[in-house]
Structures are given as structure tokens and as C-alpha cells.
Amino acid sequence: MTALPNYRPKQLSLGPLEREILQIIWELEEASVKDVHDRILADPDRELAYASVTTVLKRLTEKGWLSCDKRGRIFLWRPLVSQSQAQAIEAYEKLQGFLAVGNPDIVAAFADSLDTASVEQLKAIAQRIQAARRAREEQ
Known part of the structure; x- marks a missing residue:
């Protein structure tokens, strides 16, 4: 990651x-x-x-x-940044822009419209986030 x-x-x-x-x-x-x-x-x-x-x-x-x-x-x-770092920055900025909408109903409607593959991808992302947080806490 x-x-x-x-x-x-x-x-x-x-x-x-x-x-x-x-x-x-x-x-x-x-x-x-x-x-x-x-x-x-x-x-x-x-x-x-x-x-x-x-x-x-x-x-x-x-x-x-x-x-x-x-x-x-x-x-x-x-x-000054690698290609993968640039992709991470771009994804972060897009996510922040999406979340800046600030309306939970819009975010929920978007999440509800995701297909099964996207939901599985989000679950995998959530697992990686949890693993990264655990690793940080252990340091």
C-alpha cells in the first residue's frame, strides 16, 4: 500500500x-x-x-x-514524488472533494448504488485501513 x-x-x-x-x-x-x-x-x-x-x-x-x-x-x-505517490495524492484529493459535499444523504445514495464488486473492493479497503492503523499503534 x-x-x-x-x-x-x-x-x-x-x-x-x-x-x-x-x-x-x-x-x-x-x-x-x-x-x-x-x-x-x-x-x-x-x-x-x-x-x-x-x-x-x-x-x-x-x-x-x-x-x-x-x-x-x-x-x-x-x-519529487513517485507515480504511485501521485496517484495516492490524486485519490485523496478526490475523496476529500466527494466528502466535502457534506450531505450524508448524497454519500449514502452513492454508496447504495454501488455494485457487488465495488462493495467488495470497499470492504478490502476497510480491512487495509484497519491493518495500517493496527500497525501504527504497535510502533
């Missing part, structure tokens, strides 16, 4: 190109502008200026998704 990380990016919303480039950085673990640009241009149907990749990498850094280090004459970007 991926725990919710202590660190969170400053801005969670990402555009399609930002998401694509972040995915590339996660796959490469560390990348230069050229690495990312080459990966995108590996698709013969794609065109994207080198400068556009640089701009998006800088934006992702400003939003708190990436860090940038200079090694010699090359800038290298690394993710």
Missing part, C-alpha cells in the same frame, strides 16, 4: 502535455530536455519544439512536481 506522502506538489492540476512529460520523467527517473524531446519525437506523428519541452519542465518544477539540477552544462530533472 502506498502511503500518502508528506510532500505534495504546490499545484496538483496538470495539462495533457505536462502529464505526458511527467510520465516520461517517471519512466526515465532522471532526464534532460533532450531526453524528453527525443522520447516525444519518437512518435513520427508528433511535432513539438525543444523550447516547448523546456517550458513545460520549468512549469512542472514551479508547480513542485520536479526538481532540477545542473551537471556541467546539462540540466537534469527528477520527480
Whole structure:
């Protein structure tokens, strides 16, 4: 189970190109502008200026998704959260948004409409929550 990380990016919303480039950085673990640009241009149907990749990498850094280090004459970007941590943050934010509705009748109506597979999934989640809480108490 991926725990919710202590660190969170400053801005969670990402555009399609930002998401694509972040995915590339996660796959490469560390990348230069050229690495990312080459990966995108590996698709013969794609065109994207080198400068556009640089701009998006800088934006992702400003939003708190990436860090940038200079090694010699090359800038290298690394993710500040893993892909699984990002998924945990996204799920947490969505759940908080859903619960912020604050109307128990709406939440209950939603829960009542779930199919059997979803109910089983919720039961499994509840068991994991209980196990995680027990483990924390034992420490």
C-alpha cells in the first residue's frame, strides 16, 4: 500500500502535455530536455519544439512536481514524488472533494448504488485501513 506522502506538489492540476512529460520523467527517473524531446519525437506523428519541452519542465518544477539540477552544462530533472505517490495524492484529493459535499444523504445514495464488486473492493479497503492503523499503534 502506498502511503500518502508528506510532500505534495504546490499545484496538483496538470495539462495533457505536462502529464505526458511527467510520465516520461517517471519512466526515465532522471532526464534532460533532450531526453524528453527525443522520447516525444519518437512518435513520427508528433511535432513539438525543444523550447516547448523546456517550458513545460520549468512549469512542472514551479508547480513542485520536479526538481532540477545542473551537471556541467546539462540540466537534469527528477520527480519529487513517485507515480504511485501521485496517484495516492490524486485519490485523496478526490475523496476529500466527494466528502466535502457534506450531505450524508448524497454519500449514502452513492454508496447504495454501488455494485457487488465495488462493495467488495470497499470492504478490502476497510480491512487495509484497519491493518495500517493496527500497525501504527504497535510502533
